[in-house]
Amino acid sequence: MDDGRATTTRGGENLLFLTDEQLRQGIEAMFFAYRGFTADPDRILSDMAYGRAHHRAIHFINRAPGTTVNNLLNILGVTKQSLNRVLRTLIEDGLVESRVGTSDKRERHLFLTEDGHALETRLSDAQRARMRTAFRDAGPEAVAGFRTVLEAMMDTEMHRTYQRLKESGA
Amino acid sequence: MDDGRATTTRGGENLLFLTDEQLRQGIEAMFFAYRGFTADPDRILSDMAYGRAHHRAIHFINRAPGTTVNNLLNILGVTKQSLNRVLRTLIEDGLVESRVGTSDKRERHLFLTEDGHALETRLSDAQRARMRTAFRDAGPEAVAGFRTVLEAMMDTEMHRTYQRLKESGA
DNA sequence: CAGTTTAAGTCAGCCTTGTTGACATTCCAA
DNA sequence: TTGGAATGTCAACAAGGCTGACTTAAACTG
Structure with missing residues (x-):
């Protein structure tokens, strides 16, 4: 019953990992890690006239080619006015193509152009490189735990x- | 040597968790989870004239009372001008107190007032509640993995x- | 078929929060 | 004691969120 550590519940389950201090460390870890997570693409984008919003749009258009504007809106969780500003510059600059829907002509389907793919690759290579190093250093079990906690942290809708998305890419 | 799964290295170490698809899922998990992570405090703050930047300042002033503006700057990773705007409103509204340094009068030492503490508690209760649920659902081993990966994802400076901070609070 | 709903886009204006540049004050070391 | 470095403040600007009002075109529905 007693595992030799300081605190156990009646059921023998150790809840030391749920102290306020542990939770606060988790909160701060999220804060600092997210900075690292976005740092590399941010650096690349700061040279251009683009920002993180453009990166997100490019990422998910690449992930789900032919997605509609409305669908992208739901994924990104921003207003259409906000997305539209980003999308307009990407289309003007020839990184994204917008095709009128065939079955429903109100819809626009979004695709990356060749240039768009080139930028996507550049950005995601940088971000994946960091993620790969982190994953490798941490090991497969830590990675499984990482994903379990992150999934539990999301809103149900998200x-x-x-x-x-995961199933579509697997 | 062959464990029955698709890919192993010569050393028998399975690197399936490092495929581009796995990395991309990790990237997307970070994106969606961070939204959940900030959602609750954001909701509370949207009723006031404050935003996420105020939350961050309040969090770290609470965490390290008496910290200087410069120190806070390094933690938050923004410019002093940007932080100053946030700090000024917090001071005007009586949530933060700024005391001129005794040994070095150029420095300002920052403290939460009673009202500041009240807001900090409200915000961090909300954020911890989500983190606690996520941690409990995932279990202690997943939490350990979560933190291992996040630490590996940070820039060395961060x-x-x-x-x-972790050591100061433990 | 008329009227309503839906998808997308636009314009205007606001807010938060980042940025740079200029500047005042204070400290310290040559 | 003076010049440079550090600290903090003020002003102005940009990115990227937001709301609200509106248009256009297409689809749906009674």
């Missing part, structure tokens, strides 16, 4: 979206 | 800052 979690559904995440799962849908 | 990692040092994170460790310093």
Whole structure:
């Protein structure tokens, strides 16, 4: 019953990892890690007239080619006015192509152009490189735990979206 | 040697968790989880004239009372001008107190007032509640993995800052 | 078929939060 | 004691969120 550590519940389950101090460390870890997570693409984008919003749009258009504007809106969780500003510059600059829907002509389907793919690759190579190093240093079990906690942290709506994307790419 | 799964290295170490698809899922998990991570405090703050930047300042002033503006700057990773705007409103509104340094009068030492503490508690209760649920659902081993990966994802400079805070609060 | 709803886009204006540049004050070392 | 470095403040600007009002075109529905 007693595992030799300081605190156990009646059921023998150790809840030391749920102290306020542990939770605060988790919160701060998220804060600092997210900075690292976005640092590399941010650096690349700061040279151009683009920002993180453009990166997100490019990422998910690449992930789900032919997605509609409305669908992208839901994934990104911003207003259409906000997305539209970003999308307009990407289309003007020839990184994204917008095709009128065939079955429903109100819809626009979004695709990366060749240039768009080139930038996507550049950005995601940088971001994946960091993620790969972190994953390798941490090992497969830590990675599994990482993903378990992140999924539990999402809003249910976001979690559904995440799962849908995951299944589409697996 | 062959464990029945698709890919192993010569050393028998399975690197399936490092495929581009796995990395991309990790990237998307970070994106969606961070939204959940900030959602609750954001909701509370949207009713006031404050934003996420105020939350961050309040969090770290609470964490390291008496910290100087310069120190806070390094933790938050923004320019002093940007932080100053946030700090000024917090001071005007009586949530933060700024005391001129005794040994070095150029420095300002920052403290939360009673009202500041009240807001800090409200914000961090909300954020911790989500983190606690996520941690409990995932279990202690997943939490350990979560933190291992996040630490590996930080820039070395950020990692040092994170460790310093962690030790000061343990 | 008329009227309503839906998808997308636009314009205007606001807010938060980042940025740079210029500047005042204070400290310290040559 | 004076010049440079450090600290903090003020002003102005840009990115990227937001709301609200509106248009156009297409699809749906009674």
